Amino acid sequence: MDKSIRKTPYLFLSPFLLLFVLTILIPIIISLFFSFMSIQGDSITFVGLANFKALFRDPMFLQSYLNVLIIMVGTIPFIILLAIFFAVLLNNPTIKGQGFFKTVYYLPTVTSLVAVASVFMTFYNPMGIINSFLHLFGAGPVPWLSDPFWGRIAMFIVIIWQGVGYYTILFLGGLQGVDKEIYESADIDGASAWVKFFHITVPLLKPVILLSTVLATINGLNTFEIPNIMYSNTYGPGSIALTVGVNLYKTSFEMIDFGKASAIAWSMVLVSAILSFIQFKVGKKDETK
Amino acid sequence: MKQNKKHVGIYICLIIGGILFLIPYIYMLIASTQNNTIILSKTIDFRISKYFGKNMKYLLDNYQYFRVIWNSIVVTVIGTIVSTFVTTLAGYTLAKYKFVGNKFIFSMIMLSRMIPGFAVLIPTFLIFSKVGLTNSYAGIILPLIASANAVFIMKQYADSFPYELIEAARIDGAKEGLIFFRIVVPLLKPNIIASGMLIFMGYWNSYIYPLVMISDSNKFVVPLVVRNITQASQDDLNYGAMMAALATSVLPILLLYVWVQSKFKSTEMSAGIK
Amino acid sequence: MKKKGFLGLTIAALVLVLGGCGKKEASDKSSSSNFSTAARVKNADLKVYAPKGKNTDWLNGVVDRYNKKYDTKINLKTTDVAPTAITQKLTPLLVGHEVLPDISFIQDSDITGILKKFPKSFENLTSNGMENQIGKLIYSTKTSSLKATAPNHDLFGVPQDLGMVTMFYRHDIFEKAGIDAAKIKDWDELIAAGKIIKRKTGKSLLALDANGETSLVTIIMQQQNVPLIDKKGNVNMTGTATKNAIKIVDKLKKSGTVSYYSSDKDRYPMFQDSAVIIEGTWLAGNMTVNYPKQSGLWRMRTIVGYSADDQGKNPVNGGSSWYVGANSKNKTAALQLLKFAITDKASQADLLARGSAAATKSTYDSKAGKAEYPFFGNQKIFDVIKQAGNNAIVVYQYPYASDANNYLKMAVYDYWKKGDLNAQLKKNSEQLAQKYNVKVN
Known part of the structure; x- marks a missing residue:
């Protein structure tokens, strides 16, 4: 019996591991290999760090990271704040229809990004309903898709709309783990809602806030579908739709330069690794406090 | 009294939030019955119009829409079943067995979660192309099966599974496979369904792999058609038809999702994604 | 034991992948030269990548005329690919050495990049003899522009429009x-x-x-x-x-x-x-x-x-041409069809009737070139295009x-x-x- 149990875990894991190795591990190694190669059609030659050096001279590459950074700064704080706001509201057990609201808020998370981007693209049309709405108040028309500033705002809105629900549920999970007695004793002390929020809720949610920030940052780094669909596969006004993902896709499939594209991919891996490392370190520090 | 007033405020906030989250879906439904002239008019027109049939005809004539829906269904159903099974088994094994390499494998899986999907896209495509899997359902299904996220979620669920039940079954002489299928699966059923639903939505919405793997329009899936409406052909963008495609591909699946979700009430998504 | 088998599989996969990197396409059996001598292909389903619309409508018309004339059964299976998305769509096939569509409709601005990386991806019309047969029919601004940036300054595409x-x-x-x-x-x-x-x-x-x-x-x-x-x-x-x-x-x-x-x-x-x-x-x-x-x-x-x-x-603006995949299944049939398309008077006239500016010179002097176009208030629009073509950059x-x-x-x-x-x-x-x-x- 012992012997068979010893073999079982490997047997159980083998289908997953096989696919994991084939579709994740090997590709990632090949991708690293490619990033040091120049690939012109069928000829592959080793070029050392040339691809990476070329990237740092390429203004589009730097612009793509800048764009992604702007997207993160413009969306993550709002996503986290709104998510905490809704989570705190939903955490009230006397609220009716909690399940309904949770489901509704979560819908954007499980909706195709292509669909989300297409609908918002329609909203943002110069003659679309947002401008029609603004027209009612004599405002606008806002050049949602043609002005770099408004174009960024337009993207922020979509990303925030799409992201809030997921983090709301995440925070709700965090809040439900909080001991109710803490709030009760705070109530007895006559603490106001704001005091309770800032002195009890926020500190207790700190690990979840940290996790959410890192997840949202990695998500932001991967932004592709929304700018790609909203700006019809172009770089958008003032190149605002040029995210790292868009750059990678275009470098691979429009410029047919897989060496450089792999170098871009690995720059993403490195940035993600650094972000995760920071989360890990900060998380550790918090625990030891 | 004070409590009630506070509740009114909470409800108002929640309802405003709910409306903001629902508007795009409602709009999909309404606009799918409109044409470009109505959608792009200076006024907000939320009335149902009569162009749904015409929009659907555009989709059928230009994009083999029923075929595309069928492709999406095949890919999603097969992918979901296989991936859910494989990841559940893996998550359970990592949670409940002690063996050499457990920690290592788990940390590899965790590490892979932070690798951007883009990094593996090109090599995966090349491998699949070498073995002739591009332009096939398998080309879209396989890359998403080994979902590190799903394994992680299932491991979290399985961690809280009472070990005593497994021990008791072993003492009764049950085989390991039997334990998994007869004891673990039934007890974790709501959790498996929760994880399976996320996998399901992942397949239904998957875009980048089909975009790269599929060049034959007979094998297109829904997101590719939506993209093509926004970008392909020399026609002007037919917003009504695009909305018809969204209304018929996004809404039914979301309703299915909500229905499954409500049927298995014990399913707590938050436990999984924590 | 399971573990060992698994390791073996992994290694096999690695070898398969890395070893396959330099593999040559297998389906490129027929040399490009047998186009001029090949017998007419009677039956073929041609795979076409093109933006659905007037160009594909026109090509369907060409096929009808072709089938009638030569008593063949050629069919088109068209995939709608936006003009701006054609490179994205072809790249996976080129890189993976997969079979290319028999006919692709590619913008002149896109083809140079593809041919530079994959010079053998599409049929070379100069070396297979087709240029000799059709080159003189086409406005020379068009062919010289296409050849200037192509490998070896050869002609690869059959021009569809003049791009004035x-x-x-x-x-x-x-x-x-x-x-x-x-x-x-x-x-x-x-x-x-x-x-x-x-x-x-x-x-x-x-x-x-x-x-x-x-x-x-x-x-x-x-x-x-x-x-x-x-x-x-x-x-x-x-x-x-x-x-x-x-x-x-x-x-x-x-x-x-x-x-x-x-x-x-x-x-x-x-x-x-x-x-x-x-x-x-x-x-x-x-x-x-x-x-x-x-x-x-x-x-x-x-x-x-x-x-x-x-x-x-x-x-000059835009302009696209038809290309035949060098490893495509029905390339002989595709080449025969495209040669017919550009030499057949009725087909070129039909191109004009659809409002496209054909790249062939004689078409403008034919009856079709003098046609009055109702959409343009019965104007003879091809006089304008011809005039433009004679003074083109x-x-x-x-x-x-x-x-x-x-x-x-x-x-x-x-x-x-x-x-x-x-x-x-x-x-x-x-x-x-x-x-x-x-x-x-």
């Missing part, structure tokens, strides 16, 4: 404003007319790209015989021609007669709502199909002169052509927002030069 730029104008609007559009000599007169039109009819003269107008800028550059990319592949972005062109666009903007569009998909609807469209002749066919309600309202003429005393060259297609346009767009946009034209042109052209290692003039 013309001026479309709304006859009814001009009439209401009391202006004879045919008599407008240069841009200043056009702008003056635009002001009257705006005042009297409320219509805009032209629609510009809100994200930085480049179409008109490159068109006016070409009028001065300066293409954005020269024969050697260097980019003309900081020279006087560019600045002159941008100044004319500035005048248009300042006159308050223009409207703006923000995405490619809104471009043509906006165009159709203006009094004047300056675009490739291909638009003639598209507007006929997409805007039947405007039938009879439009006219065509050659573009207004660069200046009152210098008419300038006729600009030769342009050069380099793989970074579309990206050069992006940088020009950014420069124009930056200039519109921040001013200082010289600095913006310099900044963006330097970035382009750095990226592609090319010179900027």
Whole structure:
């Protein structure tokens, strides 16, 4: 019996591991290999760090990271704040229809990004309903898709709309783990809602806030579908739709330069690794406090 | 009294939030019955119009829409079943067995979660192309099966599974496979369904792999058609038809999702994604 | 034991992948030379990548005529691929050495990049003898432009359209404003007319790209015989021609007669709502199909002169050709069909009837070339196109052509927002030069 149990875990894991190795591990190694190669059609030659050096001279590459950074700064704080706001509201057990609201808020998370981007693209049309709405108040028309500033705002809105629900549920999970007695004793002390929020809720949610920030940052780094669909596969006004993902896709499939594209991919891996490392370190520090 | 007033405020906030989250879906439904002239008019027109049939005809004539829906269904159903099974088994094994390499494998899986999907896209495509899997359902299904996220979620669920039940079954002489299928699966059923639903939505919405793997329009899936409406052909963008495609591909699946979700009430998504 | 088997599998997979990297395509059995001697293929389903619309409709018509004439059973299986997405769609196939579609419709600006990386991907029409048979039929500006940047300066594509730029104008609007559009000599007169039109009819003269107008800028550059990319592949972005062109666009903007569009998909609807469209002749066919309600309202003429005393060259824009995959299953059938398409008088005439400007010379002298076009108020529009074709500039297609346009767009946009034209042109052209290692003039 012992012997068979010893073999079982490997047997159980083998289908997953096989696919994991084939579709994740090997590709990632090949991708690293490619990033040091120049690939012109069928000829592959080793070029050392040339691809990476070329990237740092390429203004589009730097612009793509800048764009992604702007997207993160413009969306993550709002996503986290709104998510905490809704989570705190939903955490009230006397609220009716909690399940309904949770489901509704979560819908954007499980909706195709292509669909989300297409609908918002329609909203943002110069003659679309947002401008029609603004027209009612004599405002606008806002050049949602043609002005770099408004174009960024337009993207922020979509990303925030799409992201809030997921983090709301995440925070709700965090809040439900909080001991109710803490709030009760705070109530007895006559603490106001704001005091309770800032002195009890926020500190207790700190690990979840940290996790959410890192997840949202990695998500932001991967932004592709929304700018790609909203700006019809172009770089958008003032190149605002040029995210790292868009750059990678275009470098691979429009410029047919897989060496450089792999170098871009690995720059993403490195940035993600650094972000995760920071989360890990900060998380550790918090625990030891 | 004070409590009630506070509740009114909470409800108002929640309802405003709910409306903001629902508007795009409602709009999909309404606009799918409109044409470009109505959608792009200076006024907000939320009335149902009569162009749904015409929009659907555009989709059928230009994009083999029923075929595309069928492709999406095949890919999603097969992918979901296989991936859910494989990841559940893996998550359970990592949670409940002690063996050499457990920690290592788990940390590899965790590490892979932070690798951007883009990094593996090109090599995966090349491998699949070498073995002739591009332009096939398998080309879209396989890359998403080994979902590190799903394994992680299932491991979290399985961690809280009472070990005593497994021990008791072993003492009764049950085989390991039997334990998994007869004891673990039934007890974790709501959790498996929760994880399976996320996998399901992942397949239904998957875009980048089909975009790269599929060049034959007979094998297109829904997101590719939506993209093509926004970008392909020399026609002007037919917003009504695009909305018809969204209304018929996004809404039914979301309703299915909500229905499954409500049927298995014990399913707590938050436990999984924590 | 399980573990060992698993390891073996992994290694096998690795070997398979890495070892396969340099594999040559297996299906490229037949050499390219047997096109001229091959017997007519009787049965074939040809796989086609093209944007669905007038070009595919036309090709279907060609197939019908072909099947009737040779008693064959050729079928087309068309995948709708946007003109701008064709490289994205072909790249996976090229890289994976997969079988290419039998026929692909590729923009002239895109093919250079593909052929540079994969010189053997598409049938070489020079070496298989087809150029000898069809080359003389085609306008030489077209073939020399295609060959200038192709591997070995060979011909690879069967040109579909001439890609001349013309001026479309709304006859009814001009009439209401009391202006004879045919008599407008240069841009200043056009702008003056635009002001009257705006005042009297409320219509805009032209629609510009809100994200930085480049179409008109490159068109006016070409009028001065300066293409954005020269024969050697260097980019003309900081020279006087560019600045002159941008100044004319500035005048248009300042006159308050223009409207703006923000995405490619809104471009043509906006165009159709203006009094004047300056675009490739291909638009003639598209507007006929997409805007039947405007039938009879439009006219065509050659573009207004660069200046009152210098008419300038006729600009060239767009243009696409048909390519046959070198490893495709039915390439002989595809080549035979395309040869028929360009030599068959009825097929070329049909191309004109659909509002496309055929690339073959004789077609314009045929009856079809004299046809009166109802959408254009029974105007003989092909006289205009022929006139344009005789005075056309030769342009050069380099793989970074579309990206050069992006940088020009950014420069124009930056200039519109921040001013200082010289600095913006310099900044963006330097970035382009750095990226592609090319010179900027």
